[in-house]
Amino acid sequence: MxxxxxxxxxxxxxxxxxxxxxxxxxxxxxxxxxxxxxxxxxxxxxxxxxxxxxxxxxxxxxxxxxxxxxxxxxxxxxxxxxxxxxxxxxxxxxxxxxxxxxxxxxxxxxxxxxxxxxxxxxxxxxxxxxxRRFDPSYIELKSMMDSGTYGQALFVRTITRNVSSVGITTEGLYTNIAVHDFDIWRWMLNDEWASVSSHYPKPSSLSPAGLIDPLVFSAKLLGGVLVVGDIVANNNYGYDLRTEVVCEKGSLEIGIFGDVIKRANHVAEVAIGGPMVENWIPRFEDxxxxxxxxxxxxxxxxxxxxxxxxxxxxxxxxxxxxxxxxxxx
Ligand SMILES: NC(=O)c1ccc[n+]([C@@H]2O[C@H](COP(=O)([O-])OP(=O)(O)OC[C@H]3O[C@@H](n4cnc5c(N)ncnc54)[C@H](O)[C@@H]3O)[C@@H](O)[C@H]2O)c1
Incomplete structure (x- = not known):
C-alpha cells in the first residue's frame, strides 16, 4: 500500500x-x-x-x-x-x-x-x-444519551477555561473557542441552534483591558435544550474543560480528565483529581x-x-x- x-x-x-x-x-x-x-x-x-x-x-x-x-x-x-x-x-x-x-x-x-x-x-x-466528536468521553456521553436510559436531555452546563490565551479578542472567545461548543452540542443532540445570548460575570483584573473575560453564554437548540457555557481566556490555574448534561432521570458529566461520571438511581459517582495540564493537546490527544x-x-x-x-x-x-x-x- x-x-x-x-x-x-x-x-x-x-x-x-x-x-x-x-x-x-x-x-x-x-x-x-x-x-x-x-x-x-x-x-x-x-x-x-x-x-x-x-x-x-x-x-x-x-x-x-x-x-x-x-x-x-x-x-x-x-x-x-x-x-x-x-x-x-x-x-x-x-x-x-x-x-x-x-x-x-x-x-x-x-x-x-x-x-x-x-x-x-x-x-x-x-x-x-x-x-471533540472523536473524544472517547464525548462518544461515551452521546451513547448514554442516545440509549434513553436517562430520559431526554434538558440542559447542559459546559466549561472551557484556558490557562492563558495570548492575543485573543472578545470576538475570538466565540469564533475561536466557543465554536467547539457550537459544533459539539449540535452533533451530540442532533439539533440546530435557535438563539444565543451573552452574559458578563465580574471581569478578571488579571486579564487584558478590553477583553470580556470571563464570558458566559446561554444558547438554545431548536428542540428546547439549553446550553449554558462559560469561557475563561485566562484562568491562571490549569486547563479546565468540563461538562454536565442534565437529563430527566440522571446527570451525565465529563470530568476534567475526560472521565465520565454518572448520577442516577440515587448513586453518585465522583470525578478523579490530580495535576492539571497546561493546554488542550494532552487532554484531547486521543x-x-x-x-x-x-x-x-x-x-x-x-x-x-x-x-x-x-x-x-x-x-x-x-x-x-x-x-x-x-x-x-
Ligand atoms: N481543534 C483544536 O482543538 C484546535 C486547538 C487549537 C488551535 N486550533 C486552530 O488551529 C489553528 C492553528 O492554531 P495554533 O494554536 O497552532 O496557532 P499557532 O500560532 O501556534 O500556529 C500558527 C502557525 O501558522 C504560521 N503562519 C502564519 N502565517 C502563515 C502563512 N501565511 N502561511 C503558513 N503559515 C503561517 C505561524 O507562523 C505559526 O507557526 C488555528 O486556526 C486555531 O484556531 C484548533
Whole structure:
C-alpha cells in the first residue's frame, strides 16, 4: 500500500501536533512537506520528524513543488479561507482546523464554494478539525444519551477555561473557542441552534483591558435544550474543560480528565483529581489521533467518515458564533 503524502500549512501548536501524531500513530501516512512563514519553527519540526521533510515559506510553492496527496491547514484562523481555496484549486483532500472563517460573509462564501467543488467531485473532500466528536468521553456521553436510559436531555452546563490565551479578542472567545461548543452540542443532540445570548460575570483584573473575560453564554437548540457555557481566556490555574448534561432521570458529566461520571438511581459517582495540564493537546490527544486516523482512512478509501465535520457543520458552528456576537452589548 502506498503511503499518503501530506503537506501541512502552519507549524505552530496544532500543525506540529498533527505532524507528530501522524509520525507516531499513522503508519499509512507521512508528512512530506511543511509551510510556515517562520523558518526556525519549520527547521525545528523537520528535526523532530526525522529530517526527510521539505520546507516552504509559501504554501503555494509547497503545493506546486511537491506531489502531495492531501493537506492539513493549521494556519491562523484568518488565513483558512485563502488556504482552503488553494487546497481546492490543487484538488487536495484537506483537513482544515476550525473555524471555517472569522466573519460570516467569508464563512458563507467559502462553504458555498466547497459545496460546488464537492458536488463536481461527487464526494466529500474538505473536512474540519472539530475533534471533540472523536473524544472517547464525548462518544461515551452521546451513547448514554442516545440509549434513553436517562430520559431526554434538558440542559447542559459546559466549561472551557484556558490557562492563558495570548492575543485573543472578545470576538475570538466565540469564533475561536466557543465554536467547539457550537459544533459539539449540535452533533451530540442532533439539533440546530435557535438563539444565543451573552452574559458578563465580574471581569478578571488579571486579564487584558478590553477583553470580556470571563464570558458566559446561554444558547438554545431548536428542540428546547439549553446550553449554558462559560469561557475563561485566562484562568491562571490549569486547563479546565468540563461538562454536565442534565437529563430527566440522571446527570451525565465529563470530568476534567475526560472521565465520565454518572448520577442516577440515587448513586453518585465522583470525578478523579490530580495535576492539571497546561493546554488542550494532552487532554484531547486521543481525539486528535482518532480524528486523523478517520481522515486518512477517508482520503485513502474515498469514503468520508460520517463523524468528520463537513463545511456545512463548520458553517453552522460559525453561524452560531455570530448569533452570539450579535448578542454582545
Ligand atoms: N481543534 C483544536 O482543538 C484546535 C486547538 C487549537 C488551535 N486550533 C486552530 O488551529 C489553528 C492553528 O492554531 P495554533 O494554536 O497552532 O496557532 P499557532 O500560532 O501556534 O500556529 C500558527 C502557525 O501558522 C504560521 N503562519 C502564519 N502565517 C502563515 C502563512 N501565511 N502561511 C503558513 N503559515 C503561517 C505561524 O507562523 C505559526 O507557526 C488555528 O486556526 C486555531 O484556531 C484548533
Amino acid at each position: 502506498s503511503i499518503l503524502k501530506i503537506g501541512v500549512i502552519g507549524t505552530g501548536v496544532m500543525g506540529r501536533g498533527h505532524a507528530e501524531f501522524i509520525r507516531d500513530h499513522i503508519p499509512s501516512a507521512q508528512v512530506v512537506a511543511i509551510s510556515d512563514v517562520d523558518q526556525s519553527r519549520m527547521d525545528s519540526l523537520v528535526q523532530d520528524l526525522g529530517g526527510d521533510v521539505s520546507t516552504f515559506t509559501s504554501p503555494e510553492e509547497m503545493i506546486k513543488s511537491v506531489g502531495l496527496d492531501a493537506l492539513i491547514i493549521a494556519s491562523p484562523d484568518g488565513l483558512h479561507v485563502a488556504h482552503l481555496r488553494l487546497a481546492m484549486a490543487a484538488n487536495l483532500p484537506t483537513l482544515c482546523e476550525k473555524p471555517i472563517a472569522t466573519n460570516l460573509e467569508d464563512a458563507r462564501a467559502i462553504a458555498a464554494e466547497i459545496a460546488i467543488f464537492e458536488s463536481k467531485l461527487g464526494k466529500r473532500s474538505i473536512h474540519f478539525g472539530f475533534m 481525539a486528535y489521533i482518532a480524528e486523523l486516523k478517520a481522515w486518512v482512512e477517508s482520503v485513502t478509501t474515498g469514503n468520508a467518515h460520517s463523524d468528520l465535520a463537513t463545511s456545512a457543520d463548520a458553517l453552522a458552528a460559525t453561524e452560531a458564533c455570530f448569533l452570539a456576537l450579535k448578542s454582545i452589548k
